[in-house]
Amino acid sequence: MKKPDKALSDTAIQILDVAERMARQGGYNAFSFRDIAREIGIKSASIHYHFPTKEDLGEALVERYTNRFLDALGAADDAEPIEMLSRYVSIYRAALIEQQLMCLCGMFGAEIAKLPAPVSERTRAFFERNLEWLDTVFKAAGVQDPRKRSGEVIARLEGAMILARAMNDMDLFQRVTGDLPAESLRS
């Protein structure tokens, strides 16, 4: 029997979906209550019922994104390190290629100096938990300085998303990250 902390209403989910897409296209200042409301066919005042302030909405956005991300990753010891790293890369690739969107936390990470504190803290937590997950994988693989490797992996993936989108060349993401799993396990 599942017992979610708070069950989100359909409307709340719609709001999050639309806001997430807008945020992942243009950043924290690129989604507005009015735009979201217009797209899902309600009034902007109604959004405040579900998310009292924009800060709250931003927090909920990062929270859901982080949970989904970690869910998709699964346990860091589910399989061999090389396979776990391939899975890690494929999640970024899917976001870029299939959704045609930037990573939400990559976007917010770039803007972090101007985000409301609760949002920036959750963004930091996203990266912290990703680093920990990767650390576990690299430790299992017996590499030196796992934290360094973990940072390299995240940096290359976030940077590759930006570069591929800026160059409007999604193949570039594949070229830049294709060998990442094997390379990052080299001693």
Added chain:
Amino acid sequence: MKKPDKALSDTAIQILDVAERMARQGGYNAFSFRDIAREIGIKSASIHYHFPTKEDLGEALVERYTNRFLDALGAADDAEPIEMLSRYVSIYRAALIEQQLMCLCGMFGAEIAKLPAPVSERTRAFFERNLEWLDTVFKAAGVQDPRKRSGEVIARLEGAMILARAMNDMDLFQRVTGDLPAESLRS
């Protein structure tokens, strides 16, 4: 005898300086004519005299940033590849550590889907010229698939800036990019 295309007035330079800092902190929507004007002690209407629209200001921002960046890089064959790559990394490091700012084009690259076309085009041109510069270095070093290596270098540096800022841990940038010059020249 130097003959600059257009000499920028002191005020125009001040506007660009303030706008660049704001943009590199929070993105394209994080600088406003009013904020810039307030900081340099003029009225926002006066900014329109120097830069008619925000789009024009954004373009000028990326243009100046790109020119300065390429100037700092110098010719790609100035020295040995390993030295040129070290120089490349050090320019990013200086921006992050000394200025405490994100790369302007890394920021705009993330937001590229929502930028005015002239700004996004110039942002793309920044990366194109950076890739070309790195290609030249890697070709001189005789590595295979220079474009792939160039993409990896840019991706790792832009991503490392985001990660270090998000984690509020500037040493992380150093750890993630410290070996980059030597590593990227390995066959």
Added chain:
DNA sequence: GATTCCCTATCTACTGATAGGTAGATATAT
């Protein structure tokens, strides 16, 4: 030498649009 004209650069005052946010009425369903 004084006057006229023009260019640069700024100002005041304004516009219409949009931002996030609030109060309170209303409808629906349990």
Added chain:
DNA sequence: ATATATCTACCTATCAGTAGATAGGGAATC
């Protein structure tokens, strides 16, 4: 009756952008 969810109507602040007045400095003309 109460809780949920939405609405209308409004607020203040800010956004980019415009029109037109003003001031100062040359340079050319008288």
